[in-house]
Amino acid sequence: MNDFKPQIIAFCCTNCASSAAQVAEGMKKTLPENVKIIQVPCTGRIEVLHLLKPFEEGADGVYVAGCQEDSCQYVSGITKAAKRVEHVKKILEELDIEPERISVFNLYAGKGHEFVQVALDMTDKIKELGPVM
Amino acid sequence: MIVAEPKPIKEILEMVKDFKKVLIIGCKGCVTVCNVGGSKEVGILASTLRIDAKKNGKKIEVEEHTLERQCDPEYVDEIKDIINDYEAVISIACGVGPQFLSERFPSARVFPGVNTKFMGGATEHGIWSERCAGCGQCVIHYFGGICPIARCSKSLLNGPCGGSDHGKCEISKDVDCIWDIIVRKMMEQDRLDELLEFKPPKSWTTARDGGPRQLIREELVI
Structure with missing residues (x-):
């Protein structure tokens, strides 16, 4: 039995992921306690530094939950976020930290189940990797 | 503008591996415009060094500072009261910056955090080309x-x-x-x-072939 409870930070787009979270709540589906949500107006606003800070503060994993690439309200928010996530993966690799600790997911506002499943999958993945520090 | 790119993180980590107090200094000039050495990038490098230290169980103090320009003595002077508190200084300005810091603060251990590439401009967002x-x-x-x-x-x-x-x-x-x-x-x-x-x-005496260059404009010299 793995007792490790990974600390995960999820940056969620207000327009899709957070709506999905509300749908999940309505479905009585709850997020794992170890996943902390940071709501952002658009994932395109998330900078590389925002993605690094959680690791600096002790997080074991980070993910960005945003819109589908063709349905971002601000046109290219999630595309920009995905590029920044890729950049942070490279930084983590250079630090000999598994790049899988950071991911990006494309969600639909109405799919609450998927929102919770992403959090569970990410938790399982980070549990397998173990703590960063 | 002068265009630069970040040095590989491993190279920077190797440079400062023996130091526990590190000051990272950015520049609000060209390197801010080409997204390599402004306050944002100072924050990213500082965070990267802290993550590495945490991962390896090392204690490190990383301070962040960004100067208006590192190629003007009056702005470089801004850090005169803090620079001696640090064992190592990483300048992420173009190659001019760390040299100006080294000249102004002879006892400081100054390291370059970027590789200066050329004089050019942005042909597209994220793409720079040499022009001069x-x-x-x-x-x-x-x-x-x-x-x-x-x-x-x-x-x-x-x-x-x-x-x-x-x-x-x-x-x-x-x-x-x-x-x-x-x-x-x-x-x-x-x-x-x-x-x-x-x-x-063409006479190349005005280029690098004529040796290190200096420009004196008498009307500006005080």
Whole structure:
């Protein structure tokens, strides 16, 4: 039995992921306690530094939950976020930290189940990797 | 602007591995514009060093500071009261910055955090291209406003070489033959005959070939 409870930070787009979270709540589906949500107006606003800070503060994993690439309200928010996530993966690799600790997911506002499943999958993945520090 | 790129993180970590107090200094000039050495990038590098230290169980204090410009003594002076508190200083300005810091603060251990590449501009968001070789005697008006010194692989001033192939340079299919572009532009402007005018050989004494350069403008010297 793995007792490790990974600390995960999820940056969620207000327009899709957070709506999905509300749908999940309505479905009585709850997020794992170890996943902390940071709501952002658009994932395109998330900078590389925002993605690094959680690791600096002790997080074991980070993910960005945003819109589908063709349905971002601000046109290219999630595309920009995905590029920044890729950049942070490279930084983590250079630090000999598994790049899988950071991911990006494309969600639909109405799919609450998927929102919770992403959090569970990410938790399982980070549990397998173990703590960063 | 002067265009630079970040040094590999491992190279920077190796530089400062023996130090416990590190000051990272950015510059609000060219390197901010090309997204490599401004306050945002200072924060990213500082965070990266902290994550590495945490991962390896090391204690490190990383401070962040960004100067208006690192190539002007009055701005460099801004850190005179704090620089001696740090064992190592990483400058993420162009190559001028860390040298100005080293000159102003002789006892400081200053390290470069970026590799300075060239003088150029952004042709697209995230893509920069060389435009000026700093030869000290600008001649672009002879060539349709295009610099063959900076943009021809051989810096030829008398026309294309035999390596020009369908508008591309022999060094790479991704590199335009600038002479192909110059000739086409001069034809469009109906000035092709100007390329046939005799020009005396260019003096390279104003370029790096004349040794390290200095510029003195008496009207500005105080």
